[in-house]
Amino acid sequence: MTEAEHSPERLALELMCRPATLTGERLTRVSMQDWARITEWAFEHRFAPYLHYSLAQAGHLGNLPADTADLLGKASRRASMKALSMLRDMVRISQLLNAAGVAHMFMKGAYLAQFAYPEIGLRPMRDLDLLVRPEQAMEAFDALQAGGLERIARYNGNPEAFLAASKHLPPIRTAQGTNVEIHTLMTAPSKFLRNDVSQWRFDALEPRMISRTIAGTRISFPGPEDQLLHLCVHSAIDHQFNNGPLILSDVVWFLRTHVVDWAALWQLADSQGASRGLALVLRLVEQEWPGQEIGWVGDSGTILSEGAPILSVARLGLFRSFEARGDVALQAELAASHGMKQKAAELMSRILPPPAKLSKEVPAAADSLWIYAYYPVKWLRLCRRLWQFGHSRFDERARADAGNLGQISAWLRG
Secondary structure (H helix, E strand, O other), rough: OOOOOOHHHHHHHHHHHHHHHHOOOHHOOOOHHHHHHHHHHHHOOOOHHHHHHHHOOOOOOOHOHHHHHHHHHHHHHHHHHHHHHHHHHHHHHOOOOOHHHOOOEEEHHHHHHHOOOOHHHHHHOOOOOEEHHHHHHHHHHHHHHHHHOOEEEEOOOOOOHHHHHHOOOEEOOOOOOOOEEEEOOOOOOOOOOOOOHHHHHHHHHHOOOOEEEEEEEEEEEHHHHHHHHHHHHHHHHHHHOOOOOOOHHHHHHHHHHHOOOHHHHHHHHHHHOOOOOOOOOOHHHHHHHHOOOOOOOOOHOOOOOOOHHHHHEEEEEOOOOOOOHHHHHHHHHHHOOOOOHHHHHHHHHHHHHOOHOOOOOOOOOOHHHHHHHHHHHHHHHHHOOOOOHHHHHOOOOHHHHHHHHHHHHHHHOO
């Protein structure tokens, strides 16, 4: 897949990031097919409310097809109501954890929606993420369930298995339908990062923590540099951009509303091996939001040049299918494997995962004999996915997405 000057991806970013540069005449010439594709991406990647806001600010809503404008308007109103509900849930969760004596801080969207964006509904969230000390994770999990949150049937794996092998426990849900993830690491270990995970734990972040009062409750969040670095790492390294274009508006509105110590930020990134991911996101922001100042300190500006080809690849990655992300990732991993032996090993790791890994998916402890009874369940699930993965191997867009993902991964490795 190549990026044409007037591709739907390019137009979607123009509409979102710099709509004032577009003329009404140009928008009226956009095909219904392209409007349908952009709208589909906007809902898939949760930027429909921001797209509506951006176009309204530029006075362009009247230049959209009536159905498109109506869909975006409804999405914006729904997002505002959902954001208020999640805000109430965040306050209640913080109160429950305070009562249980569990130190905690909320991450990403929970802070951005309230304290960075101009309106609370512009930054939809899939869930609420909070960080606790590892030794208090199960205490937090139990306290929230005692306070009314419930396990989700789809995520019925053993919590202790999650605690041993993941950055967060299985999600639980509030009565209002908000999913909550209790993290012990701000970001997971990765082949693109250094192995010192202690830098991503609560105790390392606590000295730089900030607090804000919401509905009379004092709630804690990571400090500005930690938050900005985490946003970029989460997008570029954890997801290789398949969580969509909101990363661009996240960074811009965060920088517009906060003072960032750029030297400290780059020092943090370097200490965690995250400088390439940070540079890739910030260069994308520079390109898509002209005029947004970025603090390139020392030789950080040499990590990635302004016109580097990887920027076009990453830009396309912003629109990668979220639903098909697992199949695309497997395609990319198989393509990067050297020889049939390595490819077979990659597949076998999914067919026969170790008990500790399988325990995250099923309600049985890794050291229990019952865990072996769940391997046929695992294989049945894999068989159900086999057709979908096989189909993706012949899907032109999935193949292109896998190729782009491979290029991003290769660049991040350096």
